[in-house]
Amino acid sequence: MSHRQRSAVVALLLVAVLLVAGCAPRPGAGDVLGQAGEGEIVVDLPAMVIDYDLEGRPSVGGVPLSSLGMLPASVVEQITLDADIVGQLQDANIQNVQVNNQTNGLTLFVNGAQIPSLSWDKESLATLASLAGAMGPDMAVVADIAPLLTNLGFAAVLRIPPAEGVEELPITTESEAATAAQAAADAFVSEVGTPPQIHIPVTYDATGDWTVSGITADEWTEMTGAPFDALKLEEDIVTALKDAGITSITVASGSEGLQMALNGNNLPYLDWSGGKLGPAIELLAASGQLDSLAEQGMNLDALMAVLDQLLPVVTSSNVSIDVTLE
Structure with a gap:
């Protein structure tokens, strides 16, 4: 030591x-x-x-x-x-x-x-x-x-x-909100049978430009209208990552939480298993952090209802983004 x-x-x-x-x-x-x-x-x-x-x-x-x-x-x-x-x-x-x-x-x-x-x-x-x-x-x-x-x-x-x-x-x-969130996730998986799967492979070149399945950021923007060019990296960031020996980055989410790996080696991850997001959302609402949305005319009851519907989908879906640095 x-x-x-x-x-x-x-x-x-x-x-x-x-x-x-x-x-x-x-x-x-x-x-x-x-x-x-x-x-x-x-x-x-x-x-x-x-x-x-x-x-x-x-x-x-x-x-x-x-x-x-x-x-x-x-x-x-x-x-x-x-x-x-x-x-x-x-x-x-x-x-x-x-x-x-x-x-x-x-x-x-x-x-x-x-x-x-x-x-x-x-x-x-x-x-x-x-x-x-x-x-x-x-x-x-x-x-x-x-x-x-x-x-x-x-x-x-x-x-x-x-x-x-x-x-x-x-x-x-024992948190009632966590129990309810986990029960909702279990019910969603039971209903759909197989959890949703999304895998996105992204390749960055030395200049910070990226492609997904050979399609460039400009082409994705043209097809969808979304500003995908904002995901371009600065060249010095790519260089710094490669100088540190990092050639691949994986970000993945699923029932256990939000995970990240460098060169295939896992880092500590954000654990939301067991319905932990339930009390977090309950806390967010109780703390008044959403009040500014109400001041802008948003219906908070409707927002919470939407979150209740989205939460089991988000926590049950297996989503991964694999970034390769060339």
Whole structure:
């Protein structure tokens, strides 16, 4: 293990020990010990809970972080929230957010429901480390830390006080929205028999021009009227990718999520399996992020109905785009 890796892990352990006074059960706890190799570093901790008051001041185990001299003031300042943000979260009834590093990914929970998260294994993390290493010294930390992530189990839970009269929500729970989204996807596949399949092979030349099945961007634009020429790459981007040893890029989506591979080697991917997009859409609506569309005259009820119809199609279809750099 490099000096940089050791320093990063030691810093993580110091923070973890400091905050262990306020903790909660962590999904995936114990998994690290079952898969770590002999002699490898292992960190497996409960979830660390940071509570915020109405002014956005953080505390752990009832102790304000600002009173802990071991934490630099700059760190406390970075995790302190504006009172306005606390109010906005209360208005959206967002009571807790959990970020959980597990052996198989970085999982995200909001109000106890898991939303689309990052998923990985040792091979995909090795690909990420290799890519980060090729991107220069600015990404050196990523290259060093990525191979260790499967051996690190820790989580942070940020809790916001619920608005007056609102019932407090658990930090982990079964999501009705996720269950409904998965049931809709299963029903769609059952109805159509075979999930839709779409495969698009794209070839870029050294100048950044592209073709699909031998048809150029200009020809596709002429046939469809769509501005496909906007997909042309800058020549220096193609050169940089090839200099990094990248000759093929695959982007694919299916029931498991949105995946990407370089030269046939998978990267960590966005996992939306199990209906995780359901609570994400529910959260988007509750947070008021769609209100601007209503102000422009869009019927939000109709939009949500369309999303309900599209969601099982999107999550069940197998779509892949294979990009080759000549």
